[in-house]
Amino acid sequence: GESVGLHLPTLSVQEGDNSIINCAYSNSASDYFIWYKQESGKGPQFIIDIRSNMDKRQGQRVTVLLNKTVKHLSLQIAATQPGDSAVYFCAETPYNFNKFYFGSGTKLNVKP
Amino acid sequence: EPEVTQTPSHQVTQMGQEVILRCVPISNHLYFYWYRQILGQKVEFLVSFYNNEISEKSEIFDDQFSVERPDGSNFTLKIRSTKLEDSAMYFCASMHGGAYEQYFGPGTRLTVT
Numbered sequence: 264g265e266s267v268g269l270h271l272p273t274l275s276v277q278e279g280d281n282s283i284i285n286c287a288y289s290n291s292a293s294d295y296f297i298w299y300k301q302e303s304g305k306g307p308q309f310i311i312d313i314r315s316n317m318d319k320r321q322g323q324r325v326t327v328l329l330n331k332t333v334k335h336l337s338l339q340i341a342a343t344q345p346g347d348s349a350v351y352f353c354a355e356t357p358y359n360f361n362k363f364y365f366g367s368g369t370k371l372n373v374k375p
Numbered sequence: 376e377p378e379v380t381q382t383p384s385h386q387v388t389q390m391g392q393e394v395i396l397r398c399v400p401i402s403n404h405l406y407f408y409w410y411r412q413i414l415g416q417k418v419e420f421l422v423s424f425y426n427n428e429i430s431e432k433s434e435i436f437d438d439q440f441s442v443e444r445p446d447g448s449n450f451t452l453k454i455r456s457t458k459l460e461d462s463a464m465y466f467c468a469s470m471h472g473g474a475y476e477q478y479f480g481p482g483t484r485l486t487v488t
Contacts, residue, residue: 304481305481306379306468306480306481306482307418308479309477352417352418354418359430360470361425361431362420362423363410363420363477364420365420366417367417368417
């Protein structure tokens with residue numbers, strides 16, 4: 264796969280605002296899409312997922328939107344909190360879950 | 376809450392040496408994965424393992440890499456002859472199968488000198 268430079272795109276938001284993090288995926292055959300949160304020094308942590316037969320799914324304070332036409336995935340975080348500061352990765356996988364492709368990540372910086 | 380554990384947290388080795396990274400997945404999980412993450416970059420899939428065999432491997436997972444589930448609890452990644460470019464964080468993950476959420480371990484930082 265391609266290597267990504269050391270500088271992640273950064274989204275800075277004020278505490279309490281809503282955040283939208285975007286991701287473009289590449290594989291039309293992907294069946295399942297996931298958002299992960301990675302805090303410094305830790306492994307990725309599952310946030311929310313969506314299957315390819317859906318276009319929207321809501322969780323607690325988070326919503327994932329899937330647009331298969333343009334291969335675009337977004338994560339919306341409502342009322343962003345300082346604890347949401349982390350790097351967010353999207354990932355895609357085919358129906359058999361044998362291989363997960365991760366996106367390049369977005370750093371979310373929440374200002375108090 | 377059950378969690379994936381990995382040992383060691385940090386491994387320093389010389390180029391050409393063999394290393395074994397160890398993982399204990401969540402006990403009732405059936406699918407196991409290894410990933411690596413070079414500092415500041417995205418997470419890269421290495422290999423998936425199900426039913427005591429490799430399901431899929433990436434182009435990174437060449438003949439220098441191997442995985443094993445030697446008993447009912449451990450899942451290991453072996454690098455036979457480490458190279459400088461193998462320096463990275465290595466994450467193990469497991470998934471139940473009935474639910475499709477992957478749980479990641481805290482990672483092993485491998486430094487090859």
